[in-house]
Amino acid sequence: MVGWIGLLARLVVGGVWIVAGALKLPDPAASVRAVRAYDLLPEAVVPTLGHVLPLVEIVVGLCLVLGVLVRPVALVSALLCVAFIIGIASAWQRGLQIECGCFGGGGYDANATDDYPWEIARDVGLLVASGFLVWRRRTRLAFDNVMFTP
Amino acid sequence: MPSPYNTNPPPAPGSGKRNAFIGGGIALVLLLIVGIGLVIQANRDTTGDEGKVPGSSSSDRSTPTESTSPDATPAKGAPALADTYGLGVGDPDAPVKVEVFEDYQCPYCMQFEEASHEELQQAAAEGDVYLVYRPMAFINDYSGRALNAFGVVLDASGGEVALKFHDLLFANQPSESGPYPSNDDLIDLAVQAGADEDQIRRGVERSEFGQWVVNASDAASKRGVNGTPAIFVDGDPVTGGSIQDLVDKTMAAVEAG
Numbered sequence: 581m582v583g584w585i586g587l588l589a590r591l592v593v594g595g596v597w598i599v600a601g602a603l604k605l606p607d608p609a610a611s612v613r614a615v616r617a618y619d620l621l622p623e624a625v626v627p628t629l630g631h632v633l634p635l636v637e638i639v640v641g642l643c644l645v646l647g648v649l650v651r652p653v654a655l656v657s658a659l660l661c662v663a664f665i666i667g668i669a670s671a672w673q674r675g676l677q678i679e680c681g682c683f684g685g686g687g688y689d690a691n692a693t694d695d696y697p698w699e700i701a702r703d704v705g706l707l708v709a710s711g712f713l714v715w716r717r718r719t720r721l722a723f724d725n726v727m728f729t730p
Numbered sequence: 731m732p733s734p735y736n737t738n739p740p741p742a743p744g745s746g747k748r749n750a751f752i753g754g755g756i757a758l759v760l761l762l763i764v765g766i767g768l769v770i771q772a773n774r775d776t777t778g779d780e781g782k783v784p785g786s787s788s789s790d791r792s793t794p795t796e797s798t799s800p801d802a803t804p805a806k807g808a809p810a811l812a813d814t815y816g817l818g819v820g821d822p823d824a825p826v827k828v829e830v831f832e833d834y835q836c837p838y839c840m841q842f843e844e845a846s847h848e849e850l851q852q853a854a855a856e857g858d859v860y861l862v863y864r865p866m867a868f869i870n871d872y873s874g875r876a877l878n879a880f881g882v883v884l885d886a887s888g889g890e891v892a893l894k895f896h897d898l899l900f901a902n903q904p905s906e907s908g909p910y911p912s913n914d915d916l917i918d919l920a921v922q923a924g925a926d927e928d929q930i931r932r933g934v935e936r937s938e939f940g941q942w943v944v945n946a947s948d949a950a951s952k953r954g955v956n957g958t959p960a961i962f963v964d965g966d967p968v969t970g971g972s973i974q975d976l977v978d979k980t981m982a983a984v985e986a987g
Contacts, residue, residue: 605771608771608772608774608775609775609776609777609944609947609948610868612775612777612951613868613947613948613951613956616951616952617951617956619954623952627772627775627777628768628772631768631771631772631775632764632767632768632771634771635763635764635767635768635771636764639760639763639764643760648756649753649756649757649760652753652757676956677956677957678956678957686956688956688957688958688960689957727752727756728749728752728753729745729748729749730745
């Protein structure tokens with residue numbers, strides 16, 4: 581039973597990551613601007629982070645959906661969620677009105693403050709599911725089960 | 731109590747080592763994929779690459795052959811390129827400097843323009859304000875095409891015509907869901923503003939100022955502009971609850987000198 585719950589968690593979290601990454605991949609410049617809008621990191625690392633985030637999201641998503649290296653990848657997924665929660669909470673606290681840029685876009689949004697709680701709730705949900713996969717890494721229908729001997 | 735059934739076979743000798751080998755190998759491949767992807771993405775992002783800047787083309791084209799405006803603006807303070815990405819209107823030494831960051835596709839920018847452009851351009855003509863329009867493009871493909879066309883017109887026909895084209899672009903703004911003006915429509919509008927079709931067609935169609943458009947948007951992002959319209963008075967952002975509020979505060983700052 582736990583194995584099936586794990587499969588569900590993998591598909592949901594992995595699916596979200598794939599969509600989030602794929603939507604940002606076509607416009608790297610916009611992705612960089614979305615990172616910059618948070619005004620949290622030094623300009624020296626902003627472009628690289630903007631370029632690499634969508635790639636990491638897609639790789640993490642594919643690994644979770646396929647069940648490859650579930651435990652370490654779920655750990656990366658959980659850390660990303662923590663980072664995004666901190667980013668959004670900090671933007672909220674500083675009164676910034678920005679789109680989270682989670683699924684492309686980013687930048688100013690007049691209704692941003694209404695969306696922050698929902699965005700944080702979503703990321704907490706993904707964090708919990710990722711944590712579950714770190715804790716119970718054996719899941720159904722995973723490549724890990726074939727590749728690794730118990 | 732230990733289960734009498736042992737469903738799992740005992741671990742094969744050396745399986746831990748084998749697992750670590752496989753796991754490490756896959757992790758390495760994943761890192762490689764991300765690394766290669768990073769190089770590709772960094773290459774696709776042309777931000778900061780050198781591109782043609784308005785005014786860099788032969789200077790003899792920058793003077794319009796005939797002035798279309800009857801009430802001639804004095805030569806000093808005539809609209810001209812300002813700091814690479816802006817169109818400065820009025821005397822750069824005027825007591826107040828107002829910068830307007832805007833996207834040609836942004837409906838709120840159109841509202842801001844409708845409510846403010848006459849007053850602001852009047853104040854600029856009277857020497858009360860140095861007005862700098864800083865167009866950027868971040869909404870959609872039309873944003874970029876319109877800004878490229880603006881760059882072409884500024885380059886080929888000069889500031890006076892570019893300012894008229896700027897006002898016309900907002901007056902004829904398409905809906906965000908389309909249909910969007912074609913390049914021919916943009917050229918027609920530019921001609922209406924006073925540009926010479928032969929001088930601009932090629933630049934509009936070939937997106938000759940495409941790189942300038944990308945860099946202009948990046949420069950705005952680095953100024954902390956995350957949305958449009960964004961207004962700065964003497965370098966400080968103006969905040970307002972509504973577009974009218976934004977206009978009122980900007981005009982108040984201009985009148986205060």
